[in-house]
Amino acid sequence: MAYETIKVERGQVGIITFNRPQALNALNTQMARELVAALEELELDDGVFAAVLTAEGDRAFCVGADLKERKNMTRAEMKKQRELFVRAFEAVVNFPKPLVAAVNGYALGGGCEFALGCDFIVASEKATFGLPEVGLAIIPGGGGTQLLPRIIGRARAKELIFTGRRIPAVEAYRLGLVNYVVPPEELMTRTMAIMQEIVQNGPIALQQAKRAINLGLELDLHTAFALEAQCYNVCLATEDRDEGLRAFNEKRKPVYRNR
Known part of the structure; x- marks a missing residue:
């Protein structure tokens, strides 16, 4: 545009x-x-x-x-x-x-x-x-x-x-x-x-961290913890999470692809 x-x-x-x-x-x-x-x-x-x-x-x-x-x-x-x-x-x-x-x-x-x-x-x-x-x-x-x-x-x-x-x-x-x-x-x-x-950090993790903070501030602590767990699990299922672990163990910088 x-x-x-x-x-x-x-x-x-x-x-x-x-x-x-x-x-x-x-x-x-x-x-x-x-x-x-x-x-x-x-x-x-x-x-x-x-x-x-x-x-x-x-x-x-x-x-x-x-x-x-x-x-x-x-x-x-x-x-x-x-x-x-x-x-x-x-x-x-x-x-x-x-x-x-x-x-x-x-x-x-x-x-x-x-x-x-x-x-x-x-x-x-x-x-x-x-x-x-x-x-x-x-x-x-x-x-x-x-x-x-x-x-x-x-x-x-x-x-x-x-x-x-x-x-x-x-x-x-x-x-x-x-x-x-x-x-x-x-x-x-x-x-x-x-x-x-x-x-330099995982893009999906950045989005989920923002979501957890912004929405969590409007919730009671018990519900906010559940929200955080939900956002964490979104990250856990990504290819970027696998890349982060590989890079850590191989002592190199990760290459994240937002997926």
Whole structure:
């Protein structure tokens, strides 16, 4: 598929790049459609073990919805666009492979929610995070009210959402919102180094570990242990598991084939 508002690179580490820097990578209808398609494309590609979500330019990761596009829409058109946007946010959250956000510049509103929907965030020192929706008399609608409390705790999330406050990367790190803060020029280098650590491992195991963590956190401990056992057994029946054991005994690096 040809993309106009995003860029897609394929390999063991797939890379999806928001590509509307002139609009601070604001989310419009086309970008939402293309993001959903790109995530599906990388999900179905067995050669992609994990992925990065990032953005073109150094001013913004994504500043949320493109309000210039929305200003002339009817209520019916906005409702239809809203349904599409929800699909895009859910596509990020439900992507079954490891997905890491590399954030430089503003990550506001929906942009912050896209980052929150990833498995973790690597942030530039220039990154700024915020959910300012209450200032427009709405609430975060891309998972922010659900994801942020789960990451930094209920009280801190309420403070950030109720005030609409923007926070710099160093404060986001202190709150546990991001895993790393790096100089802007090192953002992708550091991110890709972390991704190489990830993709040297079994791709099916990575997917099952993600599934066990994400679903298990919503369950009681007894049920979560049963889920973990189920995910473990999926791995046990794969050719990659056999290759991992062979490689260990032969004292070599395994060659995983995602099967």
